[in-house]
Amino acid sequence: MPDMPHDQQVTHRYVVHYPAHEPRRKDPNYRDFEAYRRRTKSTAQCFMGLDRGDFGECAGELELHHAHIEFALLNSVDLKLLDRKYPGVGDPKVVGAWVESAENLMWLCARHHRGHGGVHSASASDWEAQKFVRNLIS
Numbered sequence: 001m002p003d004m005p006h007d008q009q010v011t012h013r014y015v016v017h018y019p020a021h022e023p024r025r026k027d028p029n030y031r032d033f034e035a036y037r038r039r040t041k042s043t044a045q046c047f048m049g050l051d052r053g054d055f056g057e058c059a060g061e062l063e064l065h066h067a068h069i070e071f072a073l074l075n076s077v078d079l080k081l082l083d084r085k086y087p088g089v090g091d092p093k094v095v096g097a098w099v100e101s102a103e104n105l106m107w108l109c110a111r112h113h114r115g116h117g118g119v120h121s122a123s124a125s126d127w128e129a130q131k132f133v134r135n136l137i138s
Contacts, residue, residue: 032100060110
């Protein structure tokens, strides 16, 4: 007989060390973020819903998420490590624009962005697993 399904409460608690950074609106590349938002908002769909081909668990307004590097972390990024994964991006003259570009931005509904199962709330493994397991996180 297979094991019975069960719920498990998970709490993640750790400190993230954000570097000092200017307010977003003072960032010279913020205009790129806003231009991308304006250009794509009318046709935007939640990445999770698109990935699944099912928007049934999507909820709330669409929001832009920095997929790989958050703006607030930009001043501490090891550019050599970033350049290994994204060649050419490790140049200090272009990294800011890349952070605010389509390659680093994805639309997510509020639930999948900041909700319990959101990319900012769930562990990376749980975020990935919920692409394939319905109602994994509540």
